Amino acid sequence: MKHLSSLNKYFWKYRWRLILGILFILISNYFSILAPQITGFVIDAVEKQLPGYSPRKSIHAYDPLVKSIVSFTNDVNFSSLVILCGVTLLLLAILRGFFMFLMRQTIIVMSRHIEFDQKNEIYAHYQQLDLGFYKRNSTGDLMNRITEDVSRVRMYVGPAVMYLINLAFTIGFSVFYMFRTNPKLTLLVLSPLPLLALTIYLVNTIIHRRSERIQRLLSELTTTAQESYSGIRVIKSFVQEKAQQKYFAENSEDYRANAIGLAKVEAIYFPSMALMIGLSTLITILVGGIYAMQPGSGVTTGTLAEFVMYINILTFPVSAIGWTASMIQRAAASQKRINEFLELKPDIRQPQAALTSPISGNIDFNQVNFTYAQTGIKAVSDFSLSVRQGEKIAIIGRTGSGKTTLAQLLLRMFDPDSGTIEIDGTDIRKFNLQHLRSKVSYVPQDVFLFSDTIRNNIGFGLDDFSSQDVVKAAMAASVDREIEGFSNKYETIIGERGVTLSGGQKQRISIARALVKDPGIIIFDDCLSAVDAKTEKQIIGNLYTYLQDKTAIIITHRIFSLFAFDRIIVMDDGKITEMGTHEELIRVKGYYNYLYEHQQEEPEESE
Template sequence: MKHLKSLNQYLWKYRWRFFLGILFIILSNYFRILAPQITRFVIDAVEQQLPGYQGAKKTTYDWVVYFLVEHTRSKDFGQLVLLCGLVLLATAILSGFFMFLMRQTIIVMSRHIEFDQKNAIYRHYQQLDLSFYKKNRTGDLMNRIAEDVSRVRMYTGPAIMYFVNLAFTISFCLVYMLQANPKLTLIVLSPLPLLAITIYKVNTIIHRKSERIQALLSKLTTTAQESFSGIRVIKSFVQEKAQQDYFEKNSEEYRQNTIGLAKMEAIYFPTMALMIGISTLLTILIGGIYAMQPGSNVTTGMLAEFVMYINILTFPVSAIGWTASMIQRAAASQKRINEFLDTESRIQQPADAKRPEIKGNIRFDKVDFTYEHTGIKAIKGMSLEIRQGEKVAIIGRTGSGKTTLAQLLLRLFDTNAGTISLDAVPVTEIDLKHLREKVSYVPQDVFLFSDTIRNNIAFGKDQADEQEVEQAARAASIHQEIMSFSQQYDMVIGERGVTLSGGQKQRISIARALLKNAPIIILDDCLSAVDAKTEKTIIANLAGFLEGKTSIIITHRIFSLFSFDKIIVMENGRIAATGTHEELLKTSEYYQYLYEHQQEEKEDESEISGIRENT
């Protein structure tokens, strides 16, 4: 139960539903438990009418039944049976009514808790840093917020309801059985200790198997999610059969474990039925012997009462195994949920967060950074200053640390050493939301949501109007293509923008960043999928749009048509050279090589175009 303690906050939040549910359980069981006593009274009253009746010692009744006994003494036999029948009907109706209220409080409470818990997990997921997502798979994250939370709901709803129900049912039965005949009660319930031992042993196995099954389900979900996301790669490499075999292997392991758990749980119900059957036989056998003894207070009505008690106990005692199984599964699932909820983000909101006016002055001072999950040192002792309104290009080979700079500036990661400042305020002291609101970022790995084009562009700005969306799309040179679509800006794109080309996705992502209109804009290799003509158009549009903004364009190409205030060449996490286009052509071998290689590509493209025109 230690893993389920974290749910107490929700039980307290909905305490009125919880305590009312318990009250309704008590009332429902109380009115249900009166039926055996009324039956005993009726059978004994019938028996008293038989010839040769010897009579038994006076037995005790609940106050309700005692009130009925006292007010039917003067009634004839027919009236007595009729009145008792009406009372039985009334108790059954009351028991059913309170059972309905019981479910309306506790089961509804469990749905509220499920809603709150899913929101809490999703909220926590969004607060975690990128390192967490690099170490954990999407399928596992999805499984914990869906399947695991559903199993926990079975604890906060049905398991609690049935546990409290069986506790009060057993308590009422024991009290009235002991009140009627303690010796017979102990004999009848003697199989219960063996039942308790069986439950304990089986529960231990169920808990272990439940944890294993949930881990396998996460693995299965991850496999399916990755296959669906990468379906184009799978088909292009003709790996459908291999992926199918891999999925079947994981699915078979999950099947074997779930079948093993089902077999273990199947032990419960036959065991319960056996114990109940033994108790019924003991009631009839030993109770009958006592009833035949002279002067015994055991009557035929009492035997019928005890048999009814045993039948009433059938479901609660059977539900012990079912309830225990639900609790064990919920504990295993909650343990998995707690593992993530207890994970703290390495990127923490500053205690005294500042919200300075950010104009765009950026300073890196002896910054070091190493990726924890790989151990790669991406940035090594870097110092860099970018003034407000400057347009800076960062060029370098793959893995030189260009993208890492952008992510450090946004505090998607924190530096291992050194400081990064915006307008002389360290980013670690700035309110996270305020910091990220002031930076428009187009990541290298473009991501679009499965939504309309309009909503994807307007994602970074609340309540953006249609004119603003179109203006940003024009600046990113995507407006004309959007207008050619059947539904234009209202067209819903597929998952991750699968219905669009790479260049279209990049330009919609650029439009999203431009619409945000932040004082700092970072474009991370966002023109790699567009053709030369479109690239020129976008650069021409950006020149005016970026006026007055601090702009950082990360690229592996040289934009000769764009006038940069500063170009930074990076190599192995360090700044290899800094200067203007003309200066770097004289001082940087890598920049010279890149420029010459790019010029050769342009000449080749011109020759091919000329040949096509002549043809």
């Protein structure tokens, strides 16, 4: 239950809705508890009209409102009394229903507001967490916590809280008036309830354990489905539909078995409730009937009817104990999972007194070392490099040599284990994160496009952009002609992850997205692997013109002989092994020369 304490801030935020809801529950229960007293009074009045009735002592602990109604009926005939009491019971039922409506309008609506706020809080927190977090956790689990877990928490802050408060007031009112009428009979009637409480405690312990396991299994099931949908092309290409179906069915069966097991445990509640309520009703009729036949007991037929109605009023609240307890236990398990992520602090944090000074484009890597915590792989080792404003640098190396890691370190997706990275002489850890990343454009190796228009995908990095800016960037990326050929041109909706486009089109739109920001520093991470040789030359020609006054770092596996780089860096095992201009590296006869000669031997792709 301690995990649910983190929700108290929401209760405080919506305290007036909660207070009003509690007030409406109180009023609703007050009107419902008057009906048994009026009914008992009417039955006693009917009994007095029966032949052979003999007056006897009776004890009535009527509510003040009921007393005023009783006193008002003293001077009316029997028919009028019955009609008046019937109208009163109808009016009480209407009032109770009206305040129950208000009760739900306050507390249940409050729970929807809390659900909205919590989802936004979780999503905002997800945005703040670093890349290491996303490497450790699956997308399906992230989705499950923000949907299924939040939904279960909503059931606690709404229905569970409402029923719990309703339960407290109903039992409080009923037991109070029952004790005032006949304490001994009350104790006998309520005697099965301690056994019921013990049953609830034992079953709740089991429910809590199983709820946590079910939520974990649901996360795994969601992850399996999400990966299957995202990788459907690969699944179909390798004819693995049946294998994936079998794998999903196994996970689904595990979830089903545990969910059914939990349902069976929960099924103990309602029969237990019905049994205890039945016993209480039986005791009321049996013992109450015996008392009613004893002169001087103070128990009348009306009292007996009143107690039976009290027991019936208690039926739903008491039976809801199990349901409410189950909702609370499930919510606690879900909130625990939510808190696990909300309590995580990102490794990459906004610095105090963060700088937002202009960035011109001078970059210095000073003895930088970095190792991936998840794998233990040392990606960058004692790396030092100075890049002056406006320089064009190519970084070449084998797969796993640390090229992409340098780009991610420059964007502060990770912080180096040791050494510093400076821009214009300032450590990047002192810059405002949003400011730094807004001034550095990055074209990633793995292109990601959103299911939106081409126009919005290109302008994604800007809060405000014009159509002219988008077209200019598309022209620089050599993709404008193809976009103009689409039926809706720049307003064409592309599918999820750009599935309706070719690999080359996606890469060029990603390049246009980086160029439209007009940054001082731009990083291209092997972003031309999916285009043909002719388009590659065209893009390089456009980029050479576009990047005249900008600092550019181009990470690649290919040699762009048409692009006049100021320096070319060759990396291996996270270190610089060769550095110089194209001509200098050819004379060295090292890896660069080998790569260049091998590339020259490859036949040029046909148009």
